Amino acid sequence: MQDLRKSFHRDGPDVRRRALIEATLALISERGIEAASVRAIAARADVTQGLIRHYFSSKEELIAAAYAHHMAGLTEHSFTKDALDETGSAGARLRALVIASLTAPVVDPGALALWAGFMSRVQRDPEMRRIHAEAYTEFQKRCALLIEAALRDVGRDPTPDQIKRLTFAVNALLDGLWLEAGALPEVFENEDLPQLGLEAVGAVLRLDLITAE
Amino acid sequence: MQDLRKSFHRDGPDVRRRALIEATLALISERGIEAASVRAIAARADVTQGLIRHYFSSKEELIAAAYAHHMAGLTEHSFTKDALDETGSAGARLRALVIASLTAPVVDPGALALWAGFMSRVQRDPEMRRIHAEAYTEFQKRCALLIEAALRDVGRDPTPDQIKRLTFAVNALLDGLWLEAGALPEVFENEDLPQLGLEAVGAVLRLDLITAE
DNA sequence: ACAGCTGTTATACGATTGAATAATTTCTAC
DNA sequence: GTAGAAATTATTCAATCGTATAACAGCTGT
Incomplete structure (x- = not known):
């Protein structure tokens, strides 16, 4: 039940890893560690949540x-x-x-x-x-x-x-x-x-x- | 679906408040703030979780x-x-x-x-x-x-x-x-x-x- | 002995969580 | 150009969260 499929955009591993890391830091800094859920991080980095586990084997690793x-x-x-x-x-x-x-x-x-x-x-x-x-x-x-x-x-x-x-x-x-x-x-x-x-x-x-x- | 109803034990407000606070501190200290859920705190203080909100209006207040x-x-x-x-x-x-x-x-x-x-x-x-x-x-x-x-x-x-x-x-x-x-x-x-x-x-x-x- | 209050336990609810898997898109090698 | 790998999105799952409410137990005053 999706409104609109997110547009597909490919990026290099380093770019994506960095974006995810920076989204994580921004969230923890602004709203605390408990606000840094995989969904919130993914949204901030403008990707879908599944992608996190493509680059990091777990949230802990991120x-x-x-x-x-x-x-x-x-x-x-x-x-x-x-x-x-x-x-x-x-x-x-x-x-x-x-x-x-x-x-x-x-x-x-x-x-x-x-x-x-x-x-x-x-x-x-x-x-x-x-x-x-x-x-x-x-x-x-x-x-x-x-x-x-x-x-x-x-x-x-x-x-x-x-x-x-x-x-x-x-x-x-x-x-x-x-x-x-x-x-x-x-x-x-x-x-x-x-x-x-x-x-x-x-x-x-x-x-x-x-x-x- | 309960195995056995927890035995009823009454205590003064100060005793209970202190027990809940100390359970909270022990949990955060040992397993971090995210481990301090109302259920875990209640278990540690040996009460059921509803009691927390009898003494504190919210988890945040505790x-x-x-x-x-x-x-x-x-x-x-x-x-x-x-x-x-x-x-x-x-x-x-x-x-x-x-x-x-x-x-x-x-x-x-x-x-x-x-x-x-x-x-x-x-x-x-x-x-x-x-x-x-x-x-x-x-x-x-x-x-x-x-x-x-x-x-x-x-x-x-x-x-x-x-x-x-x-x-x-x-x-x-x-x-x-x-x-x-x-x-x-x-x-x-x-x-x-x-x-x-x-x-x-x-x-x-x-x-x-x-x-x- | 009964009523009412309060401390306490038990259950239910909707939201959210991290993780897993399925489906889709794009790129690359040939 | 076509097959297969890689990147990305979408969906699903069971567990857990904080809160709300309902049921129960024991005390107190009468």
Whole structure:
């Protein structure tokens, strides 16, 4: 009993996979994980629901793919060109990282909703957990390199253990600020979040990130 | 078509409400928000599903009540007796707060799963948002008092704005460490998380919390 | 002992879910 | 151009969801 058969349109696997992933992210971000039904996702991606299982063996697999995509995007947006610019000083790169991590589009209520929706599955879905650990480790690793270089630039000689602990702390600080600003944007809207981040990270590392050249 | 009618047992409103709330929390914590159906909750609380709507006008209301209960519990567990002990120095109380915030049962994968499950609703459910903002503000306020007192104890005279910003940073740090340890317990299991927290919070505040008396 | 109220159980309803399968369209290889 | 594979749409299925309502049980006041 169909009104009108949907027009047939063929697309490459990559295009379709990406469209489905982005539809999933948009739905979770806007209306929560429970709104991301296969039917809603398919409608958003402008395909019929059967197609999802042509590209993903289950909804769970699609969710996991979307999570990996989202996390990669967050890391991507945090490590901007400035943070990767090897000609800049380590301090300047670290500063760029802090600023980018605490600015839109990384700081964003939608991104937080996404993250929370996924995180509630990380605990008990092994594949989600793997993706989480991988993204986290990757971010941590790149962060640690920057921190070590910045410390060495000012003549400090931290032990590997010190670097590890400082990296944990800096990471936690960035995550915490990111989280709180995303959760209650109105509380932070008159705060200069990047500036606050630079001061706090600088304090933890005992480095001046504000005037770092 | 029932096998056997469930035995009738009467209980007070408070007992039943609490049992339903705790069943809800246990379910979300163990199997995620989507596992917390009215049927599953009722089964866990050992009542039949109709009873839920006798005490809560909707499932949403039960979820909100559970969230408020959970958040109050977290704050409760963070502000231990030591953190409230007015005879101790502000530094010692702050230290107690940091330690309690970074120790079980506050740091716990189940607590994180709960938090994430709820957080994914905070963005779009006004009542959930109200509860979140209230719990957050309460924690922040008590934290700010402790920070101000600790700073004054060592002769510093922070402006209200400085206190606010330091409180944001300390809060973010605690939340971030709490979060990361809850998300990947195996990464942190060989770390002394409270010690790490004391060092980092101390660095942000430029206070020695380790040997604080 | 009876009436009425409230706590509780049981059942029913319509909507929605993820998955499976069937039917249709398009493309590619020959 | 025709056969077969691949991509897409359409339909079906059993299960589960939140809610609503009906039936029952036990207490309380008289």
